[in-house]
Amino acid sequence: MAVIQFFTLLVQSILWNALQELEQSGFAWGALLFAALRQWQFWAVAGVLLLLFALCCRLRKRSQEVDSSSDEESSSSDREQVEEEAEEEDNSDSEDDLGRFFQEHIRWPVQNLARDCQVVKDLIDSYILVFRQLLSNSFSPVLEPAIKVGSAFEGWSPREEDIIYRLLVPLKPPHGHAFHLELGNRGETPARNFRVRVELVCTCRTEQLAGEMPCFLHHPEEELRRDQGPSLLRTLCTGSYLDVQKTARWFYQLVQAAWVVLPQSSTWRLTTLPSRRSCKFRVTEGNNKTHVIEMMFGVQQGNSDIFVSSQNTEALFTPSTTWPESYAVAEAKFFRHMAGQVPHDSFHLRCLQAYARILVGIGFSTYTLKTVVMHLLNTIPLSGWRRRHFVLRMDDIMRYLRRCLEEKRLDHFFLGNERVPEEIILPPDFQTAEPLNLFQHLVQDPDAHAEAMREYRDLQERLMRLLISGR
Numbered sequence: 001m002a003v004i005q006f007f008t009l010l011v012q013s014i015l016w017n018a019l020q021e022l023e024q025s026g027f028a029w030g031a032l033l034f035a036a037l038r039q040w041q042f043w044a045v046a047g048v049l050l051l052l053f054a055l056c057c058r059l060r061k062r063s064q065e066v067d068s069s070s071d072e073e074s075s076s077s078d079r080e081q082v083e084e085e086a087e088e089e090d091n092s093d094s095e096d097d098l099g100r101f102f103q104e105h106i107r108w109p110v111q112n113l114a115r116d117c118q119v120v121k122d123l124i125d126s127y128i129l130v131f132r133q134l135l136s137n138s139f140s141p142v143l144e145p146a147i148k149v150g151s152a153f154e155g156w157s158p159r160e161e162d163i164i165y166r167l168l169v170p171l172k173p174p175h176g177h178a179f180h181l182e183l184g185n186r187g188e189t190p191a192r193n194f195r196v197r198v199e200l201v202c203t204c205r206t207e208q209l210a211g212e213m214p215c216f217l218h219h220p221e222e223e224l225r226r227d228q229g230p231s232l233l234r235t236l237c238t239g240s241y242l243d244v245q246k247t248a249r250w251f252y253q254l255v256q257a258a259w260v261v262l263p264q265s266s267t268w269r270l271t272t273l274p275s276r277r278s279c280k281f282r283v284t285e286g287n288n289k290t291h292v293i294e295m296m297f298g299v300q301q302g303n304s305d306i307f308v309s310s311q312n313t314e315a316l317f318t319p320s321t322t323w324p325e326s327y328a329v330a331e332a333k334f335f336r337h338m339a340g341q342v343p344h345d346s347f348h349l350r351c352l353q354a355y356a357r358i359l360v361g362i363g364f365s366t367y368t369l370k371t372v373v374m375h376l377l378n379t380i381p382l383s384g385w386r387r388r389h390f391v392l393r394m395d396d397i398m399r400y401l402r403r404c405l406e407e408k409r410l411d412h413f414f415l416g417n418e419r420v421p422e423e424i425i426l427p428p429d430f431q432t433a434e435p436l437n438l439f440q441h442l443v444q445d446p447d448a449h450a451e452a453m454r455e456y457r458d459l460q461e462r463l464m465r466l467l468i469s470g471r
């Protein structure tokens with residue numbers, strides 16, 4: 001039964017914490033007393049919770065007894081059958097009680113994500129349409145419809161005040177240009193870094209047919225200067241490579257210039273926010289509701305769900321011509337795919353949301369926990385993610401993380417993973433690629449590993465606190 005499993009987990013965690021403290025302090029009697037006293041507080045809370053549960057279960061059973069005994073007209077054989085069924089249901093009901101308890105007990109952020117996501121998406125769609133109008137006669141990158149990515153659109157944003165709506169705007173080469181992705185050396189981070197080389201291509205043949213703009217390669221420069229705008233190489237590139245920061249600045253100009261044309265601008269306010277590698281801004285609706293939006297830009301790898309993008313890397317310094325590989329589109333697609341497969345009361349997003357919240361201030365990135373959850377979603381039967389399994393899955397996530405820390409190995413979800421659902425389109429080299437270890441830094445740095453283990457214990461305590469106190 002889930003109630004018992006929950007308390008087993010609680011007790012396990014408390015004993016484990018006490019043992020850890022004893023190990024660290026060299027098993028002195030003073031430390032034993034201290035550890036016991038500290039854990040005693042947990043026990044007290046756990047005891048109270050246990051009593052509450054027992055009371056709830058008993059009350060529930062009594063109310064069922066009253067219901068059935070008041071029904072004098074039902075025959076005895078009918079009643080026997082009903083009682084048997086009730087007993088069967090009782091087990092799953094009490095499990096569901098536990099799920100419902102946590103749904104109500106934990107202070108989940110108050111969000112109206114579905115509505116707000118739609119508002120943001122509509123705004124960005126109108127923006128892209130206006131951008132296209134503004135850019136129709138230039139050699140700027142061609143903007144494709146924005147793709148919703150990140151925690152807000154995936155549905156697990158941890159706190160109302162932190163929500164950032166992220167969208168990736170795919171860039172296509174303008175007329176007379178081609179993009180070539182060049183894989184660079186591994187930098188400080190495990191992610192693969194690319195550069196986007198911009199090449200001018202001959203358009204003489206198509207020009208003759210269309211009778212339009214002259215070819216960048218084969219027309220005299222003077223004529224080009226007179227008849228058309230500069231090539232992309234002269235505007236948003238450094239050398240032959242597309243420059244992330246120049247592109248970001250260009251985007252900021254577009255966002256401001258196009259704002260006045262948007263219908264929303266009559267009652268809403270636009271405030272740009274600083275960012276070197278993306279375009280970040282806040283819009284305030286007429287009713288003072290605000291949305292922080294970040295537009296990133298990317299170039300698609302073939303026809304796959306993998307992009308190279310302008311998103312920030314964890315490295316201290318990222319050259320402006322570096323475009324790290326981004327899995328954000330594939331991840332969003334994975335969560336959408338899962339949403340269509342899981343039971344209606346699935347709590348997989350709640351699990352991720354709970355972890356994202358207790359992670360604040362701890363060294364583990366939400367990306368680490370997201371990767372763990374994606375691996376588990378892909379392996380645990382989907383019927384096991386219902387509300388009633390909440391505590392079990394939270395515990396699975398912890399155990400998985402602990403095993404990864406002990407082995408100093410957490411595989412990237414997409415690179416080298418043969419079990420990625422086939423709905424997600426990966427570049428051909430992905431399945432044959434070496435799995436990418438997101439914990440590689442722990443292999444090389446024993447201090448970082450010790451620190452990560454400490455943080456793990458911290459996280460475990462926070463999880464207990466969340467389950468007990470609900471916040």
Ligand SMILES: [Zn+2]
Nearest residue numbers: 202204215218
């Ligand atoms: Zn030509």
